[in-house]
Amino acid sequence: MRQQKESRRFGARAAVLLLGLTAAAVVVPASPASAAVPGLVRVTTTSATNSNDFHTTTATCPAGKVLTGTGYELNGATGEAVVDDLRPNGGPAVAPTAVTVTAYEADAYAGSWSVTAYAICANPVAGLVRVSATSVNNSNDFRSITAACPAGKVLTGTGYELNGVTGEAVVDDFRPNGGAAAAPTSVNVGAYEADVTGLNWDATAFAICANPLPGLVRISALSASNSADFRGITATCPAGKVLTGAGYEVDGATGEAVVDDFRPNGGAATAPTSDTVGAYEEDAFAGNWFATSYAVCATA
Template structure:
C-alpha cells in the first residue's frame, strides 16, 4: 500500500510523462570554435633573399586564421605571401608565408608562419579575388564571403612583385557588434618598379558563428621608425583571425609582426601588429590591428 508521499510522487511522474516534460541538468553553452589553438612553423635562418614556412593544423583541425613574424630583418624584409590553402569547396588546413628582402641584407633572418586552428567548422571554405595586374603604384581587391557565410580569417598574396611591393591594408569589415564578411587587401610599391603586378585577397569563411565581431585598436600616430599595437578580443571571446592597416605611410611602412598569441594548447585572444619604416619617413603614421573574435 502506497504512502501519501509515494502517491504524490507517482502522480507527479505521470504528469511529466503526459506533458512531455523532461528534467535534465543545465549544461554550458557550446563554444563557437571548439578546439581553438595556435600552431607555429619557422623557416631556416640564413641570408638568402627569400624565406618560406608552412604552418599546418594538426590532426583533423581546420584553419580559421593566419599570422606571421619576420625575425632579424627589421624593415628590410617584406611578406609577399600569406596564403591559406583550401578553395571554394574545400576547408583550409594550412598557411604558407613567403618573404623577400626589400633590399640586399647581409644578416641572417627567418620567417614564422602562424596557423589558428579549430575542430572542423560547418561550411568552412577559402575565397579569393585578384586585382588587375599592371604597373600602377597601388593595387587593391576585396574578397567577400558567399551567401550568409561570415569571415573568420584573412590572407593575401602579391603576384609578380618579388619584394618590390608591401601590403598596407589587410582590413576585415564588420565592427564591435557586427560580424565581418569580407577582407580588403591593398598594396603599394615599396620602390618604383616597371613590373606588372597584382594582389590577391583571401577570405576564410564559415557558416555564421555565435558572437562573431571585429575589434580594433589604433596605435599612436608618430614619426618613430617602429610602432606596435595589440588588438584583443572582448571578455568571453577568442581570436579566430586578424587583420591590420597602416595609416599615412603609403608604401614606406612594413608590417614585420602579425602575431596572434596562444599556443599548441591555448586559444589565442589577441593579435600584435608591429611595423617598421622601410625608408626614413618624416611624417607621422600609425598602425591599426584588427581582431576577429567569436564566443569562447
C-alpha cells in the same frame, strides 16, 4: 549557465502526486552555450635563419583540424624584409588546413633573418572554405582588392598574395570589415610599391569563410600616431571570446612602412585571444603614421 537541479527525497504520497503531474511541470536543465570553434589552437613553424634574399615556411594544422586564420612574424630583419605571400590553401569547396608564408628582402640586407608562419586551427567548422579575388595586373603604384564571402557565410580569417614584385611592394591595408557588433564578411587588401618599379604586378585577397558562428565580431585597436620608426599594437578579444583570425592597417605611410609582426597569441594547446601588429619604416620617413590591429573573435 547550466542550471543545477536540486535533489529531493519524496515520500510515497508525494511520489503518487508527482506521477500525476503533466509533462509541462517537468523542469529541464538549460543547455550550455556552444563553443563557436571548439579545439582552437595556434600552430607555429619557422624557416631557416640565414642571410638569403628569400625565405618561406608552411604551418599545417594537426590532423583532423582546419585552418580558420593566419599570421606571420619576420625575425631579425626589422623593416628590411617584406611578406610577399600569406597564402592559405583550400578553395571554394575545400576547407583550408595550412598557410604558407613567403618573404623577400626589400633592399640588400647582410644580416641573418627568418620568417615564422602561424596557423590558427580548430576542429572542423561547418561550411569552411577559402575564396579569393585578384586585382588588375599592371605597373601602377597601388593595388586594392576585396575578397567577399559567399552569401550566408562569415569571415573567420584572412590571407593575401603579391604577384610579380618579389619584395618591391608592401601590404598597407589588410582590413576585415565588420565591427564590434557586426560579423565580418570580407577582407580588403591594399598594397603600394615600396620603391618605384616598372614591373607589372597584382594582389590577391584570400577570405576564409564559414557558416555563421556564435558571437562573431571584429575588434580593432589603434597605435599612437607620430613619426617614430616603429609601431606596436594589440587587439584583444572581449572576455568569453577567442581569436579565429585577424588583420591590420597602416595609415599615413603609403608604402614606407612594413608590417613585421602579425602575431596571434596562444599555442599548441591554448586558444588564441589576441593579435599583435608590429610595423617598421622601410626607409626613413618624416611623416606621422599609425597602425591598426584587427581581431576577428567568436564565442569561446
